[in-house]
Amino acid sequence: MTTVTTTREEASVTTPTSTTASSQTTQHFLLPDVGEGLTEAEVVSWRVAVGDVVADGDTVVEVETAKSLVELPSPFSGTVVGLLVPEGTTVDVGTPLIAVQTSGPAGPGDDAPRDHAHRPAPVAPTGQGGSGLQGGPVSAVDHEHETEREAVLVGYGVRPATHGHPARRRRTVRSQRPGAEAAPSSAAVAPVAPAAPGQRASTDRPLASPPVRAMARDLGVDLARVVATGDGGVVTRDDVRAFVDARGALPEPPAGQAADVVQLPAEAAPAGAGSDERETRIPVRGVRRATARQMVASAFTAPHATAFVTVDVTRSMKMLERVRAEREFRDVHVSPLLLVARAVCLAAARHPGINASWDELAQEIVIKHYVNLGIAVASPRGLLVPSIKDAHEMSLVQLAHALGDLVSTARAGRSQPADLSGSTLSITNIGVFGVDSGTPILNPGEAAILCVGQVAKKPWVHKGKVKPRDVVELSVSFDHRLVDGDLGSKFLADVARVLERPDTALRWA
Structure with missing residues (x-):
């Protein structure tokens, strides 16, 4: 170990x-x-x-x-x-x-x-x-x-x-094993003076990274009482350890372990620790840890509301068959998600309030006049939401290429930090898993997310007769602080309208 x-x-x-x-x-x-x-x-x-x-x-x-x-x-x-x-x-x-x-x-x-x-x-x-x-x-x-x-x-x-x-x-x-002595330092340094119990940092709300905050929480440390030695007054892991040492709260190290090797909280435990034949423990780190934190923050910060609609998309499915046969689309994957993405951009232009964010500090609603369209992608590393920048300015061909590149890159685990930030409005397509509908949690910082179910043949009343038609269920979750039921429902209805009658896009473009 x-x-x-x-x-x-x-x-x-x-x-x-x-x-x-x-x-x-x-x-x-x-x-x-x-x-x-x-x-x-x-x-x-x-x-x-x-x-x-x-x-x-x-x-x-x-x-x-x-x-x-x-x-x-x-x-x-x-x-x-x-x-x-x-x-x-x-x-x-x-x-x-x-x-x-x-x-x-x-x-x-x-x-x-x-x-x-x-x-x-x-x-x-x-x-x-x-x-x-x-x-x-x-x-x-x-x-x-x-x-x-x-x-x-x-x-x-x-x-x-x-x-x-x-x-x-x-x-x-240090690479430290039980029974091994800690390696001596090769440079002469002056140790950090431990924070005295009760001593406060100079700021009311101390600066610290999320892992340091988690560490302090696990050890029962109030960061406001810790003296920060990091650049710009940032509280570091060592500052927390020094504070705990000063108040005598750290347990004695196990026999054979160097006294200066501090056991970190559970998030730093080695993979597989505590596993047996009946259970498997998987360390939560990287994308999965970030996703978990963001979803908890989103669920308990933004009041969610969800609206649903069922749509006959037979005309759109026929249109996709014609589009696939066109020369300019032969090198890209053309799926129903492409038309949904186009419909979302058009509907957002008609209802700008859906493409917004909540500024808690300023107590303002920030309406975005551009659409960075986030697409939820399941990858081996967890759920990723890369975004197509300025999707509202793209033609259907450009959007098809951007969507194909985005999904393939994300599934390969090669999305870069810039790809995974800055989205303003998102889509999650659970239809690829054979699921009809869902109530998604908002991507943090966004006002709405559209959920797309599977397209399936179902009996539908068309021109007064019951016929098998291609039907899909759509739902939109939105932040009820800045999007009320009226705006959320109008946006969803316009997305459904474009998918039911694709020629609508020609009038709205």
């Missing part, structure tokens, strides 16, 4: 150094902020091994954030001398991932990153400090640099840019 902990300590006066031997320098690649203010990621799979030669830009590792799988390229060219984080481990942004031995001594510009995503850092010589997963050093001095863009915590927005060099910090990743 491998326990990986990340510690942050304020460094004393420390001079950055690099290991240089025979004109070779060992560089560390730190986990970057891959976008949207994410604070952590899980190492899914390594694409290289110790001894492999990599070039600048070669993919070395695949990580999973709360939104997507991301392939990270190496910012160096050289030989891999250490993989510092095991697969399946979740680590914070800034944690050293891989050590690469590069040619030539470190120059004046080696400590400066070539962009915000790649931040090489000097490392301790091999044989000093702890050992990584597959050899190589594991300690690195993380030198923060001046930048106009900083990683942000979800929910707090972008902090103003800071000028000058902030305090240097050291990150240490």
Whole structure:
């Protein structure tokens, strides 16, 4: 069993150094902020091994954030001398991932990153400090640099840019097994002074990432009483641990375990912990954890209401057959979802209030004059909702191509963070599973979501006679704070009208 902990300590006066031997320098690649203010990621799979030669830009590792799988390229060219984080481990942004031995001594510009995503850092010589997963050093001095863009915590927005060099910090990743001693540090550092019980941070509502808040909640810690040492006054995991240590609330470590290796809450438990032949326990992380949190927040924040309608879509199904035969549609998958997407865009233009969001802080309804159409997609990693940007401006052909690319990319687990954010109105198609109807939960930040059931032959009264017709049931869930029953029903009726008589789209376009 491998326990990986990340510690942050304020460094004393420390001079950055690099290991240089025979004109070779060992560089560390730190986990970057891959976008949207994410604070952590899980190492899914390594694409290289110790001894492999990599070039600048070669993919070395695949990580999973709360939104997507991301392939990270190496910012160096050289030989891999250490993989510092095991697969399946979740680590914070800034944690050293891989050590690469590069040619030539470190120059004046080696400590400066070539962009915000790649931040090489000097490392301790091999044989000093702890050992990584597959050899190589594991300690690195993380030198923060001046930048106009900083990683942000979800929910707090972008902090103003800071000028000058902030305090240097050291990150240490330990591979610790029961009975093994903790690896000594290779850098001289001054320990963080523990927060005194009852001491409050300078802000009324402390800044902290969701995992840190969960950790504090599990340990019974009031974050407002914790002294924050992170950049910009952010409370870190170590701050919470220091506070708990100061009040004497942490249990003694198990026999044989180093005292400075703190057992984290259940969310950091190794995969399969507690499983037996009668049960299987699956760690909730990445997309599934993010989805669970968002759905709980949505269900208990936005008052949901749902309206239903059953539609004869025989004409639309016949239209799809004609469309599939046209040359410009031969290279794309044409399905009923394509017509539903088009109908939603048209109906939203007639009822702008359905394409809106609720601004709790300002107590305002924000109406969007564009449609970023979210499509719920079931993937092996869980439910994803990538969006088609500016779908309202697309022709039917463009929408078909965008929809096909979006679904195939999401099912392959390759949607990028930008694809999974910014949606304004969503569709979930449960008809592909043979289900007739449902009451979906809103995608957080949106006013409505349309649910599409299966298209099935059913007896229907058509022109005074009962005939078998293609019928589908639609439902729309909406946030009753900003969408009332009148608006929700009118929107749903217009979507149904376009699907029942596709020629309506010509008059509304």
